[in-house]
Amino acid sequence: MISQTAEYALRAIVALAQNPDAPMVTPDIAETTKVPLGYLAKVLQVLGRNGLVRSQRGLGGGFTLAREPGDITILEVVQAVDPVKRIEKCPLGLSSHGGRLCPLHARLDHAAGLVEQSFAETTVADLLHEPGRSAPLCNAEANST
């Protein structure tokens, strides 16, 4: 459905959104999200280059969200690390239909569109406040008392 890397990116973003008051350091994000530390560092770099997180080196540094959680959609995060590929032209390379897709690829692209739309409709803030569910990332704090 989405790549492992996109999963990791989303978890990291959610972790940062849950911790808005101070920069969060890579090992802490890794711990919270259960993402391999070394690889997470790479993913965070990409998110940084795409303007989704801000990084700060040195003592007291770490990562913070670059924008408000209500202003970041799932789609943006996914696109940053692993773009949803829409089908724009016939993958067979034949152009016998003047730019229109054949029925098969029209259907496949339609499905991709559904996903894209679904992702675009949800912001990170929506994930934090969803009623009737436990906290994002299933973190252990959620089930005490």
Add this chain to the structure above:
Amino acid sequence: MISQTAEYALRAIVALAQNPDAPMVTPDIAETTKVPLGYLAKVLQVLGRNGLVRSQRGLGGGFTLAREPGDITILEVVQAVDPVKRIEKCPLGLSSHGGRLCPLHARLDHAAGLVEQSFAETTVADLLHEPGRSAPLCNAEANST
């Protein structure tokens, strides 16, 4: 969105559906679908094991659809070679919410559900008869005259 292999499988199925009157030989399917010959052979084997195509060896042999095009959905073809993975339990391995997914994974699984549903709604026959579009696989016969 879907794997390359699933793409190939769908093309092959459509090609067979377009050629219902006689077995179709692997090189011919490869030609029609632009799928690498050797690899296509593997994909067809898998489709055979899953009961979607029937194979016949020897002179006059080849592959045929095992069922009516109206009876085969896109979903079945995709599942045969590359199952859509629904998210059933928290990928972080934490079970602090008693089987319910956290908001993030609930959304991701919902998107997977949309795709699954979309694929389940379309049969191979639908692809052949779709009005207002050129023939499936964008084959060259469609633009003559």
Add this chain to the structure above:
DNA sequence: CATAATTTGGATGTCAAGGTCCAAATATCC
């Protein structure tokens, strides 16, 4: 300025998907 805490970037390793190749098994035709 020295030290410690961080991210950054590059080199490298691992593994499964995608792809190639060929001998063996099976079926038809003469």
Add this chain to the structure above:
DNA sequence: GGATATTTGGACCTTGACATCCAAATTATG
């Protein structure tokens, strides 16, 4: 039964995604 047409199965190669590791660059603190 021999020749020919086909699928089948196994061995192998290639490539990109995922992952690890470490030295270098950057920044705050005393």
